[in-house]
Amino acid sequence: MNIAFDRHRRLRQNATLRAMVRETYLRKEDLIYPLFVVEGEEKKNPISSMPGIYQFSLDMLLEEMKEVDALGISSVILFGIPAHKDAVGSQAYCDSGILQRGIMLIKEHFPHIMVVADTCLCEYTDHGHCGVVKHEHVLNDESLKLLVKTAVSQAKAGADIIAPSNMMDGFVIAIRKGLDEAGFSHIPIMSYAVKYASAFYGPFREAAESTPQFGDRKTYQMDPANRLEALREAVSDVQEGADFLIVKPALSYLDIVRDVRNNHNIPIVAYNVSGEYSMIKAASQNGWIDEKRIIMEQLISMKRAGADLIITYFAKDVAGWIEE
């Protein structure tokens, strides 16, 4: 008998050989760590659905940033939770708002760390929607104006990258224009270009206190069933001047990460969202899975799908493991 077949196992014989033929890597520089900032002092409020993740008051944020810096993480993304919310989210574009003060503090002490500002209104509005609401509709162009004010105020505070996440049409071009006019033409925009209306954001809404008080976000975030629409969203944002494209969530949308990678030549970011974090934490607290191996496998799958960068609540753990 003379049956011919390929001997794929030749290249898997030992760890050295496997390392030599490994195709995908995760680097510390790939990680962006999300942080939630609240008003007050000495606050490190645990998020019950996200073990290991906290809301920090500014003094405690500094402590956390020391760890982040020591681990060699190069970038953080900040979310602000104001003490007072109102219908138009005015704390989002207040120059002394909680997010602005968080940005200033980090840049003062850690100038080499890139601070990404999440630019949205949902954490700042009393109704929890990402824009201005009239008769229970989220208005597009009216919301854009406030979003531009928010972005400019964040840039003034020292944000290195602006990341608009509210899914209003035209937000990239509006913010680009606003930043340029205010003297921030050098500040890149990391657009949440492809953001699905996902149940995986559940734990984040506890962390950011941003659950919509009526309805849902389906008139602005995307239908999980749609793939071609994701490509249209990405094309718009690139044409409007986005410097990075975010796909969010990550795990159930790796096909979309790959599609966007294949169609665009700017850096692609996968957002490994809160629900993806919580599921791993819950299973590992039960002793059902090997937490470290599962995290690394998931993050490498995002890179393999084509992501250049990953926003992840696991950043500190992973940076430590990469160091080892």
Ligand code: PBG
């Ligand atoms: C909106 C925003 C959301 C997330 C990041 N930015 C939530 C939403 O659209 O409700 C979710 C991130 C996560 O789940 O980790 N400002």
